[in-house]
Amino acid sequence: MDWFTAPGYWLSRLVFQRALAGVYLVAFLTAALQFRALLGERGMLPIPRYVARVPFRRAPSLFHLHYSDRFFAGCAWAGCVVSAALLAGADAELPLWAAMVLWLIPWALYLSIVNVGQTWYAFGWESLLLETGFLAVLLGNDEVAPPVVVLFLLRWILFRVEFGAGLIKMRGDACWRKLTCLHYHHETQPMPGPLSWFFHHLPGPVHKAEVAANHVTQLLVPVLLFTPQPVATAAASLMILTQLWLVLSGNFSWLNWITIVLALSALRLPTDRTTAPPTPLWYEVVVLAVAALLLYLSYHPVLNMVSRRQVMNRSFDPLHLVNTYGAFGSVSRIRYEVVVEGTLDGSPREDSDWREYEFRGKPGDPRHWPRQFAPYHLRLDWLMWFAALSPAYAGDWFGGLVERLLENDRDTLRLLRRSPFPPDAPPRFVRARLFRYRYTSWRELRETGACWERTYVREFLPPTRLAGSAQRP
Template sequence: MDWFAAEGYWLSRLVFQRALAVVYLLAFLGAVRQFRALIGEHGLTPVPRYVARVPFRRAPSLFQWHYSDRFFAAVAWLGAAWSAALLLGLADGLPVWANLLAWLVPWALYLSIVQVGQVWYGFGWESLLCEVGFLAVFLGPADVAPPLLVLVALWWVLFRLEFGAGLIKLRGDRCWRDLTCLYYHHETQPLPNPLSWWFHRLPRWAHRAEAAANHVTQLVVPFLLFAPQPVRTVAAVIVIVTQGWLVLSGNFAWLNVLTMVVATTAAGGGLWGALLPVGPPAGLDDPPAWYVVAVVALAAVLVVLSYWPVRNMLSRGQVMNTSFNPLLLVNTYGAFGSITRVRREVVIEGTSDPEPGPDTVWREYGFRAKPGDVRRRPPQVAPYHLRLDWLMWFAAIAPAYAQPWFPALLAKLRDNDPDVVALLRHNPFPHLPPAHVRARLYRYRFTDRRERRDTGAWWQRTLIGDYRA
């Protein structure tokens, strides 16, 4: 079936599947390490309260039928182990039906987590992983050529991801149109990384060039994904390179990495054959008839579901990172339609003084990645996702983003809750809980070169006042 099979993409599929398994593994391990404090039975926004008010049809999940911290941990650990098995290629030699089931398992498990994750899982890369993971189910095992329709569906994901992000920028903040957004972005992005200070200190012409290149990559290059080879491979390489640039400049969880993973499917086997010492088998089996029918049915469903994201992209009221169905298929994406010019940070402090006064000593809690200590270099954490640190960035933008979890966070810190404290880098009260905690709002900015040389500090901060959520 020449119309069905894309034999030249055998190695592209292999690269994609291995890389996707890595992303799955990171996602499940992150869930294992963070869920108790965030959404556990005694977490900041407990799952049992959520499923009690949200029905299965709106949030399909295993946890709608049963939830306990032990069960959640079992699901997350199973997902991590399963992802590791896929990474090792243990599903490659299975029959087509068994291979499909092998890739269906991590998708179903992670969808179950996302659907009860509430605000902690409300990021575009969560729905992206669910959408891409579902399409991966239909790519088939190593001895069958990958279906062209599924590859086109993945290119359609990449198109929406890039083109949607480009449109939201043009329609959003004026600084994208006058090419000045990157004067601020590297400093005010959610979690700067070790190179963000250096990117921020690039000359302004370089920032303008970055913004212009972004527009070309997101508004022009996506159309080339549907061009004949080798143009499609060139487009894929451009996406991979530009996403790699974003990886170097900031911590965006696995958004950029997963975008690169999807782009690998558009690069022809010739590129991967030149880079990897792996060749396709001598012959590829014909696909079973039921498999062809299933893939064609999938394509038809995706065409229908594409109506809503296309309508959104064409709308003047375009929204970012929205799903139109409970299975998180064929979503709309976008990032940084507006850019904050000033960085604000919520700093949480505690004291052992039972009656705080003017002479009270307040000690600061340290987070794993978000700015706090001005002398600490921003760390590299991506593609791992620190959910509390990300939400603290939103809380600093507006108190509305801090509801309902921030008051619960302060209460947990007053109790020295071990699960919440485990999410932090530094607890100033390791033995006895504080008598009081408070939150204060600061303005942060990167030091300039002279300040950096004279003080050793990466940040300079100025107190704005008390923070109220």
């Protein structure tokens, strides 16, 4: 079938596949390095406890069959190895069926992790990586030209990512309609980057222009993805530029990068391969059957987009095949941070020697300038931002964090930038306090060297010790 393939997208597919493999590699590396404290047998939200109460049909995962920390580590590092192999082009050296199986492996492994990841994996970009990764299985290798229907479905994902985000903004917060959200967003976003302070201090008219450009990119440009070339390439290129702007202004894990990867599939890059070899019949049947299923499953995401009660970042099936996306339907005007402290004193008082724990990415010491971590995902730091918004976001894990800090748990401390206590002298008490943070002005930055100014608000968690520990007189 001549219409089945698009030979003009040979190079576009190659770039897309290698970039997607890079995102997979970061995702598996994040899982391998952080899971013990978050999800391990002694983690804050242990996987064995989760799979004991949630059936396989609701959350399909290898870990329903068996779980141990060693097995999870093996799966995560195996995902790293397969992702690195795909990044190096191993799929191009295999028969078509074997290449498809190779792409299926990281999808199945990461699905297993996400489906037992609970709060730590409740982010839209997890489903976005899975949905995109599943389509990559069908995209083929050098034995066949890229299938048109798969290229269309990749654009359909990109459309839902951008258009859904645009709609949720217009419906969710008046500041998006008034073009004023970026007066606050760079300061209150989950994890600022090294340039966020400078973005915040751009003139007001520039902020309004940013918001207006965002509306154009998310509400008008996505429609152009389904127009003939070179218009579709121009639309995808504009989306890539917008995402790179967001990369510079904050730390949004791999959300921006996976969006860029999707946009790469819509580019028609120059290639000298303009003919298509014969396509196996079995491959055509598989691609068309799965495409029909995915279009059928798109009913709920479309219904959600047109609904006035649109929700963000929801999966409608346990395999995360077709999902709904969105970001920042509302923007915080004030930044709050939970500051965690410990003391060696046996009787904690306000004038005790309270020492602050330093996190890797979230604001803490006002003099510490934010660092760039994305696309790497600091899961604990992100959840600390949610905890500052409301204690309800921390109800199932914050107590476990405090308990492990009181134990000087090695795996938990590895998630932090610095612990103020030596390994052989854990704190007797840990407390948490809520502070309001704001960016300093240019003058304050010159005078103090601090990029943040913080003000105490209230107690978040009173001084807490391990149950059964003796209190010193």
